[in-house]
Amino acid sequence: MEAIRKHSFSDMGIMLGRSMRHIFRSMDTIITVTITPIAMMLLFVYVFGGAIQTGMDNYVNYLLPGILLIAIASGIAYTAYRLFMDMQSGIFERFHSMPIAHSAALWGHVLTSLVSNAISVVVIILVALVMGFRSAAPIVSWLAVAGILALFTLALTWMAVIAGLSAKSVDGAGAFSYPLIFLPFISSAFVPTESMPPVVRAFADNQPVTSIVEAIRSLQASEPVGNDIWIALAWCVGISIVAYFFAMRVYKRKTA
Amino acid sequence: MHDIAIHVTGLKKSFKTTTVLKGVDFTVQRGEIFALLGANGAGKTTLVKILSTLAKQDSGSAKVHGFDVLDEPERVRQSISLTGQFAAVDEILTGRENLVMIAKLRHLADSRRIVDDLLKRFDLTDAADRRVSTYSGGMRRRLDIAMSLVGKPNIIFLDEPTTGLDPEGRLEVWKMVKELSITGTTVFLTTQYLEEAEQLADRIAILHEGTIITNGTLAELKKLFPPAKVEYVEKQPTLEDIFLAIIGKKEEK
Numbered sequence: 001m002e003a004i005r006k007h008s009f010s011d012m013g014i015m016l017g018r019s020m021r022h023i024f025r026s027m028d029t030i031i032t033v034t035i036t037p038i039a040m041m042l043l044f045v046y047v048f049g050g051a052i053q054t055g056m057d058n059y060v061n062y063l064l065p066g067i068l069l070i071a072i073a074s075g076i077a078y079t080a081y082r083l084f085m086d087m088q089s090g091i092f093e094r095f096h097s098m099p100i101a102h103s104a105a106l107w108g109h110v111l112t113s114l115v116s117n118a119i120s121v122v123v124i125i126l127v128a129l130v131m132g133f134r135s136a137a138p139i140v141s142w143l144a145v146a147g148i149l150a151l152f153t154l155a156l157t158w159m160a161v162i163a164g165l166s167a168k169s170v171d172g173a174g175a176f177s178y179p180l181i182f183l184p185f186i187s188s189a190f191v192p193t194e195s196m197p198p199v200v201r202a203f204a205d206n207q208p209v210t211s212i213v214e215a216i217r218s219l220q221a222s223e224p225v226g227n228d229i230w231i232a233l234a235w236c237v238g239i240s241i242v243a244y245f246f247a248m249r250v251y252k253r254k255t256a
Numbered sequence: 257m258h259d260i261a262i263h264v265t266g267l268k269k270s271f272k273t274t275t276v277l278k279g280v281d282f283t284v285q286r287g288e289i290f291a292l293l294g295a296n297g298a299g300k301t302t303l304v305k306i307l308s309t310l311a312k313q314d315s316g317s318a319k320v321h322g323f324d325v326l327d328e329p330e331r332v333r334q335s336i337s338l339t340g341q342f343a344a345v346d347e348i349l350t351g352r353e354n355l356v357m358i359a360k361l362r363h364l365a366d367s368r369r370i371v372d373d374l375l376k377r378f379d380l381t382d383a384a385d386r387r388v389s390t391y392s393g394g395m396r397r398r399l400d401i402a403m404s405l406v407g408k409p410n411i412i413f414l415d416e417p418t419t420g421l422d423p424e425g426r427l428e429v430w431k432m433v434k435e436l437s438i439t440g441t442t443v444f445l446t447t448q449y450l451e452e453a454e455q456l457a458d459r460i461a462i463l464h465e466g467t468i469i470t471n472g473t474l475a476e477l478k479k480l481f482p483p484a485k486v487e488y489v490e491k492q493p494t495l496e497d498i499f500l501a502i503i504g505k506k507e508e509k
Contacts, residue, residue: 007363014360022348025387090344094403097308097338099330100361255310 008101015108016115019082023116029078033120037071038127044190045131052191060133064125065216066189069209070181071124072117072153076160077177079113083164084173087254096255106161106251113157114150121149141219144229148219151236152212156180158243165250183209208235261286261411261442262307266316269302276302278466279316284459286410289433289443291457293450298463300446301341304415307444308338321410337409341416343400345388351375351399352384355406362407370406378402378432394425401432411442418452423496424503430455 023029041063044052049059056062086092086105095105125133137145159176167173184190186200187209193201204210211231218225262284269277276299284290294300305311307320309329318325321335338344346354355374359367375381378398388396397417404412414433418426433456436443447453453460454474461471470477493501 010363011361014357018346018349018357021353025348089347090340090342091346093310093340094338094344095361096310097333097336098358098361099333 008104011100011104012107012111015104016111019108019112020115022082023078023112029116030120033071033075033078033116034123036074037067037120037124040070041067041124041128041131053195054192058132058134060128060131061135061220062217063190064128064133064220065213066184066187066209067128068121068124068149068216069152069184069189069212071120072149073156073177073180073183075117075120076113076153076156076180077174078116079109079157080160080164080167080173080176081170082112083109083161084167084170087165092255102255109164110154110157110161113160114153117153118150135220135222137220137222141222145216145219148212148216148229148232148236151233151240155236155239155243158240158247161247162243162250165247165254183207184213187213189213208232208239211235259286260284260319261288261321262290262444263319264307264316265318267303267306267313267318268315269299269306269311269313275466277313280463280466280468282461282468282471284442284444286442287437287440288458289437289445289456291453291460292444292446292463293448293453293460294446294463295448299466300463301415303463304338304340304413304444304446308336308413309333310338335410336413337404337407337411338413339400339404339415339417341419343396345396345399345403347389348387350385350387351380351391351395354388354399354403358403358406364407374402374405392425393421394428397421397425397429398432401429405436409441411444412436414443414445416446416448418447418449423500426452427500 041060044063045060049063052059054062083106086109092105096102156177159180163176164173187193187204187207189209193204193210196204211228212235215225215228215232218228260283262282264283265281267277267280268275280299280303282290292300292303302311306313306325307318309325309332312326320332323331323335325332346357349357352371352375355371356367359370364370372381375384378401380395380399380402383391383395388399391399401414401417404414417429417433421429430452433443433445437458443456445452445456457474459471459473460477461468463469470480472480
């Protein structure tokens with residue numbers, strides 16, 4: 001038992017290495033995760049942007065947080081997909097019949113989700129810089145942004161784990177992410193919520209994406225973040241805990 | 257304990273409304289090839305899953321390599337290796353990467369040499385650096401079994417290892433299983449092909465409707481039936497003989 005505990009981090013590292021190879025060897029995952037949000041950013045900045053009044057001079061600055069969230073929401077669809085494929089292929093059974101920590105196989109997928117989404121976030125920020133994104137925020141603010149994005153990724157990843165473990169088909173495994181990809185559109189990510197009709201606005205103001213977007217935007221602009229950051233953190237941590245609880249229940253039921 | 261690889265008594269398992277195992281008893285000696293024969297849905301896979309700690313029985317006990325599957329699953333896992341019904345290989349990795357991954361997970365020193373040896377032994381050296389998605393069914397199965405041999409486990413479970421393979425692939429698997437038992441590894445094999453059990457097994461048990469209805473060596477099982485009559489029958493080559501002969505000739509060219 002002790003030997004297993006001692007190795008569980010290196011086991012997770014091996015699982016991470018395996019899934020990362022999957023990501024880099026299937027170009028379509030990289031394309032969907034980074035190119036689509038980048039295309040959306042181009043579309044909103046150079047096509048719709050002129051007609052959108054945000055109260056900020058630089059629309060790329062305004063848009064970027066929402067684009068990053070869309071990228072993460074589409075990225076975790078692949079987390080569910082990869083997990084589903086492992087359940088189907090029997091490779092999870094092989095891992096579980098080996099003397100390695102039972103959770104290593106699952107945590108490998110969770111880590112992969114965090115790392116791969118971090119990569120796509122960095123790529124999108126680089127493109128945004130080319131398009132005129134500027135921020136004079138100190139390193140501490142950027143660390144806070146990174147932390148919020150990591151927590152958001154983690155929350156969605158545990159939801160993806162539930163979907164990946166309980167899906168009956170490949171399509172089902174990825175389908176749960178579509179509403180998540182849409183959430184940023186009904187938030188302050190692209191346009192201020194003031195312009196929306198009352199009912200839509202009430203939803204937009206009170207859903208997680210708005211507080212996360214506002215918190216990131218304030219951090220990037222070195223402005224006081226106010227309550228948004230605490231609401232954002234509460235959403236991310238809350239969703240993570242609830243989703244983790246259900247994911248582990250499904251995992252135990254499926255593999256015990 | 258050291259002569260007995262697997263010892264199962266009164267094993268029962270049911271799923272919701274169906275009872276799959278209704279009290280299964282058998283013993284597998286160390287180093288033998290034990291074939292569990294049964295029709296589709298007889299409960300062979302359920303039994304393998306319980307023995308490899310992937311599922312828990314409702315009642316009864318199972319000891320693998322001297323360890324109880326419920327009390328000491330970690331020790332059981334250290335003693336066994338499972339080759340499931342569907343090839344448990346990573347399609348996106350190469351054959352070599354698959355083997356290296358398992359060697360690392362088993363924390364073996366000198367994993368490179370072990371992997372090279374297995375690739376050679378399973379005739380996969382040429383394909384080692386190709387992605388598994390390009391492999392044929394037989395190659396995939398060979399890699400699958402090679403992965404199970406990394407770290408030399410004492411007991412190997414092969415759940416329907418030849419289902420879905422072409423005749424050549426099946427012969428390859430048979431050859432490997434025979435070699436395994438020469439090295440002293442215990443092989444627990446499930447199959448629905450009578451011929452497979454006859455070719456390979458030291459001991460054959462038949463699982464039918466949730467219980468073991470017969471258990472013995474091939475010679476013992478044959479004794480249960482009336483002695484063979486001597487008849488003169490012209491031996492026609494089977495289609496399989498013809499197929500293999502033609503394929504063999506082609507490869508010689």
